[in-house]
Amino acid sequence: MSEQKRVRRTSEQIANDLDLQIAELNDSIQDVEAKKAEAVEKFDDKIASINEKIRKLQARKQDLLTPKKRVRRKTKAQQIKSLxxxxxxSGMKLNEIAEKLGVSIEE
Known part of the structure; x- marks a missing residue:
């Protein structure tokens, strides 16, 4: 076997190799930051949808806690009077109304 001597690299060659490694690492950082941005966007969307659900539930709660105005029932006398x-x-006279109801008006 012939022994080969190891070729020594110059400091410029070593520096160039280190520059290549630095460039690769910078590229990997950019890739990781792009993935991070995508993940942040997904989480922001999730947070927004949860906040919307919270707003809807708060509106339901407010509707439940706010008392509604009750409509009072009319008595029969009030219903007849309004009728x-x-x-x-609508233009009918008392005589016409009485005639339609089959009642005579005593004067």
Missing amino acids: VSKAQK
């Missing part, structure tokens, strides 16, 4: 007033507003 007669509506008939009068």
Whole structure:
């Protein structure tokens, strides 16, 4: 076997190799930052959707806690009175209303 001597590299060659390694590492950093940006975007979307759900639930809670205005029921006398007033507003006279109801008006 012939023994070969190891070829020694110059400091410029070593520096060039180191520059290549640095460039590769910078490229890998850029790749990792791109993945990080994608992940951050996904998490921001998730956070936004959760915040929207929270807003909807808060609106439901507010609707539940806010008392609604109750409509009072009308008595039969009030219902009849409103019915007669509506008939009068539509242009019917008392005699016509009584005739339709089959009742006679005593004067």
